[in-house]
Amino acid sequence: MQINLANTRLFRGMEPSDIEEMLGCLRAKEHAFQKGKIIFPEGVATEQIGVVLSGRVIIEMGDVWGNNSVLSSIGPGGVFAEAYACVPGEPLMVNVTAAEDTRALLLNIRRVLEPCANVCPRHVRLVRNLLTLCSEKNLQLSRRVLHTGPKSIRKRLLSYFSECIKRTGSYSFDIPYNRQQLADYLSVERSALSNELSLMQRDGLIRYEKNHFDVMEQIDG
Amino acid sequence: MQINLANTRLFRGMEPSDIEEMLGCLRAKEHAFQKGKIIFPEGVATEQIGVVLSGRVIIEMGDVWGNNSVLSSIGPGGVFAEAYACVPGEPLMVNVTAAEDTRALLLNIRRVLEPCANVCPRHVRLVRNLLTLCSEKNLQLSRRVLHTGPKSIRKRLLSYFSECIKRTGSYSFDIPYNRQQLADYLSVERSALSNELSLMQRDGLIRYEKNHFDVMEQIDG
């Protein structure tokens, strides 16, 4: 199975022929990693950005006492290590490892940013994509920080619902998570989340069924 | 009082004369905002990146029920709205307003990214700075999410301490926060934080005095 690079966040909006030509200009190299192999080790900086072609990459973090935890998992088309590559000299706080046998494209950030000898307009698009990618992740993280800020489950839910309402422009919307995923996103227990949803429905704040929610447009008191 | 742009994150590493020339090329405009004026309103997208020259800008968020809260505050030299400007069409979730009478430089993101007619090597540096800026903010937010993930104060502290140890390479380090700031960073109560620090010291996990901490290198059990 082969990824179409034009569908990835990093190369979107570019013609396949352009991409092909560009990969040479960038000296992009395809690498294969056996399951369990470390792609980028913690503690050292990297100038490489990775794009998963097949398989799966996991980002995991260990504290100084040896406790490991998985922070995220990146499948085909996904980009990894871009934030570290874009901060010169910044050592990784995480290990990037292959969860399965994995093939990945590695790009040197300097080749991405440096203007190539034959002025190459595609670079502009690539850099813009990279910047957009970083900024999107930025906004995602900001929202997560925002919604996990309140201390009660109800306030976290209302914070999240407020975003949904603003995004969709409607007090009636679907959410892309099941209960467990929503609980993880808001950093609360699934059962406590279910319970709080019930209470909010009992209190007349919301109505819901599965992933569809109606939030009452209440007059504040 | 006037900011030296060469000291800002966005223009660092560039010669003042280069910056001056570049501002013209970018069609950068200096704007003045009276205290309380909205610089970028919520709900609409912006193509402008702001750099605070004097005064202060606040980022505030209101939910759909009218509750406002300040998310951050940006002083001279600071950059704002860059994440939104770099995601085409993304409407702001926040209001950007002038906390005081404020002067700010506004740059159009498209002029930053599009190659200028007279091939301008300074653009490369500017774009790299912008990318570094976004990526640094990215890593900062990731760390915050990481440290506020655990549910107990002790685990949050240990998570934070683990990062400090890795960063400094030593189990003895200073932190850049006072108690209130650390509590805000970890999303806990100051008094509860103080209490937990006491208990951890009693339990022999750490020793501390003011902002200096010694974490015991314990053999795991």
Added chain:
DNA sequence: GCCTCCGTGTTGGTATGCCAACGGACTTTC
């Protein structure tokens, strides 16, 4: 039909954090 699996809601006991209030140490100001 029966079975299992998975997602969801419900409940009660326990642990933990929040909150408000206070006291001590230190600094700044006049």
Added chain:
DNA sequence: GAAAGTCCGTTGGCATACCAACACGGAGGC
């Protein structure tokens, strides 16, 4: 040197979330 402000630690009562366990219903396999 007195007074006020700031930062930090301590305590007790209260609120809330966690945790484990169980019940229910639908989807899918056989």
